[in-house]
Amino acid sequence: MIGVSLLGATGSVGASTLDIIERHPDRYRVVGIAANDNVAHMVRLAERFRPLLAAMASETAARALRRELAQRGCKVEVRAGAAGLCDVARLSEAQVVLAAIVGSAGLAPTLAAVDAAKRVLLANKESLVMAGDLFMDRVRRSGAVLLPVDSEQNAMMQCLAQYRVGDDVSASGVERIWLTASGGPFLRTPVAALRDKTPAQACAHPTWSMGPKISVDSATMMNKGLEVIETARLFQLDAGRIEVVIHPQSVVHSLVEFVDGSLLAQLGSADMRVPLAWGLAWPERIESGARRLSLFDLGIAEFEPPDESRFPCLGLARKAERAAGTAPAILNAANEVAVQAFLDGVIPFTVIAQVVEQTLESVPHHPATELEQIYADDSAARVTAVGLVERSRVA
Ligand code: NAD
Ligand code: MG
Secondary structure (H helix, E strand, O other): OEEEEEEOOOOHHHHHHHHHHHHOOOOEEEEEEEEOOOHHHHHHHHHHHOOOEEEEOOHHHHHHHHHHHHHOOOOOEEEEHHHHHHHHHHOOOOOEEEEOOOOHHHHHHHHHHHHOOOEEEEOOHHHHHHHHHHHHHHHHHHOOEEEEOOHHHHHHHHHOOOOOEOEOHHHHOEEEEEEEEOOOOOOOOOHHHHHHOOHHHHHOOOOOOOOHHHHHHHHHOHHHHHHHHHHHHHHOOOHHHEEEEEOOOOOEEEEEEEOOOOEEEEEOOOOOHHHHHHHHHOOOOOOOOOOOOOHHHOOOOOOEOOOOOOOHHHHHHHHHHHHOOOHHHHHHHHHHHHHHHHHOOOOOOOHHHHHHHHHHHHOOOOOOOOHHHHHHHHHHHHHHHHHHHHHHOOO
């Protein structure tokens, strides 16, 4: 039996992972679950999976969960706060840790799993964007096995077959990587109409079903910008060799081009259970529950270059990647603040990119060799971004 801890157990990626685990009850056991504040959802998960340990982001939520579980006679230990989340990540009974907390809150528990030399299934791209080389150094030093389950980076890993994260990807003969993007719900929307798009419209993704933050990131294409940074850090690859390509059908999940002219792609239906099953079973394969892709029904697969004037976040992310140090953490923090403000109906859609751009311009970045510096610049960026949101407030 393989013990699995889920960070972000109540989210979209958490649910997809639990669905696979339930299909293989003789192979996996849920040992730890962690989430933000959804107590009712955690009660259901605790009763269904009987983990050893559960953690909630706040003491209040943890207390409520303890009370609910006690009333039901469900004996699961509950811990709270950042320390509690890290305990779930480090649990000795867990061989596999799913890192699927959304945003910067995922960094500390994901690093705890890395330091404990777990097999880490990385969905939380924000942690790699924030901590970059420091994160990768910790992977190398601890001996953790880092398996990207973000669908595109997972596609790249599958195309790289024998490659282990931390190897020199150029030595594997890689010339460049084609990072595919759906283009999101506003790919064909007239640019002048973008300003008035609502959170519900931004979250109505044409091909993927995901949590609200990453859905908005897909609509601005900041998600692809974060993935350029994620890919560059994962594979130690010059970002100039990462080509973003719009592929609205979301069937080809990315491609790796080699020096001999070979182009390898990974295809599958747009279902996170495919990369998640790959990560859970690695280096074997298991049934994921995902719908099979029939080549006869595929139709035409289109590929086109992204229009950076429609999607300014893409260029901003590349700029932060080039600046390196804490610039990607500043970009990420500003984006988190702006996306939340947009979801709360406080700023228009197009102001997200403006908040990110102005924060990136005005908050000084530093070398990102210490976690303290990364968190300090993340906080500075949040203060600046909140100020900018206030000035653009429509509600
Ligand atoms: P979601 O909003 O559906 O779920 C987020 C999870 O994080 C929830 O369990 C929530 O309780 C938890 N969480 C939020 N804030 C927290 C905090 N402060 N402390 C502890 N837990 C906290 O998001 P999602 O769509 O599942 O995405 C999760 C991560 O996976 C994101 O980083 C996203 O970019 C990445 N990802 C998601 C998909 C997808 O298909 N949904 C695909 C690729 C990558
Ligand atoms: Mg992705």
